[in-house]
Amino acid sequence: MPDQLPIVTYAIDADDRLTDLNEQWAEFANLNDAGQSLHPESVLGKPIWDYVRDRGLQNIYRKLIERVRKTQERIDFAFRCDSPLFRRYMRMTIEGRVDGHVLFISRTESIVKRSEREQRLAHAFQGSFTIRQCSMCNLFQLKNGVWVEADQLVQRSDALTNDQTAMIIWAICPQCRKQMSNV
Numbered sequence: 001m002p003d004q005l006p007i008v009t010y011a012i013d014a015d016d017r018l019t020d021l022n023e024q025w026a027e028f029a030n031l032n033d034a035g036q037s038l039h040p041e042s043v044l045g046k047p048i049w050d051y052v053r054d055r056g057l058q059n060i061y062r063k064l065i066e067r068v069r070k071t072q073e074r075i076d077f078a079f080r081c082d083s084p085l086f087r088r089y090m091r092m093t094i095e096g097r098v099d100g101h102v103l104f105i106s107r108t109e110s111i112v113k114r115s116e117r118e119q120r121l122a123h124a125f126q127g128s129f130t131i132r133q134c135s136m137c138n139l140f141q142l143k144n145g146v147w148v149e150a151d152q153l154v155q156r157s158d159a160l161t162n163d164q165t166a167m168i169i170w171a172i173c174p175q176c177r178k179q180m181s182n183v
Contacts, residue, residue: 005107005108005109005110005111006024006027006028006108007022007024007105007106007107007108008022008024008025008028008105008106009021009022009024009025009103009104009105009106010022010025010103010104011097011101011102011103011104012048012065012101012102012104013100013101014099014100014101015047016047016048016049016065017045017046017047017048018043018044018045018046018047018048019044019045019101020103021040021043021044025038025040026039026040038051048061052170053169053170054132054135054169054170054171054172056171056172056177057135057170057171057172060172060177060180060181064094064180064183065094065102068094068095068096068102069096069100069102070096071096072096072097072098073096074093074094074095075092075093075094075095075183076091076092076093076094076183077091077092077179077180077183078090078091078092078109078136079091079092079135079136079137080135080136080137080138081106081135082114082138084114085113085114086111086112086113086114087111087112087114087118087138088108088110088111088112089108089109089110089111089112090106090107090108090109091106091107091109092104092105092106092107093105093107117151118150130168130169131153131168131169132168132169132170132171133168133169133170133171134147134170134171134172134173134176135170135171135172136172136173136176136179136180137173137175137176138150139173140152140153141171141173147173147174147175
């Protein structure tokens with residue numbers, strides 16, 4: 001487990017392209033098994049939307065970004081950003097700048113080491129079919145639309161019983177969508 005809780009900062013310009021990343025960005029990407037795909041040289045100048053795949057989540061972030069650009073107010077909310085080894089409880093602050101740029105500050109508040117079973121489960125979800133996972137609370141969506149914890153996903157679905165491995169699509173569950181609309 002890391003000695004210090006990381007604070008990752010990044011900014012987007014008026015065209016929503018990633019412009020500034022602090023040093024902890026690359027370290028955080030490595031902790032998430034992101035390989036080269038999220039290293040600074042790979043993401044700088046690219047639209048932030050290339051990294052937010054779910055339309056519902058994109059819509060929420062677009063509204064938040066629009067709001068901070070218009071009002072210059074700071075928005076702050078809790079979210080989870082888990083890695084294969086750890087559950088990370090974090091806080092996001094979004095700040096607008098006069099020039100239309102937006103600063104994102106992701107503070108890690110606590111880290112919990114995953115059990116060996118959870119680690120195997122996290123590594124299993126990197127394959128050929130998709131499972132939606134809420135990027136705020138980390139619940140998973142079953143085929144019937146119900147959102148559940150990872151252990152319930154394994155018990156209540158065939159996600160790990162077929163020969164294919166799953167790929168996570170980051171989304172937002174209805175409860176978190178409602179919470180975010182009140183931010």
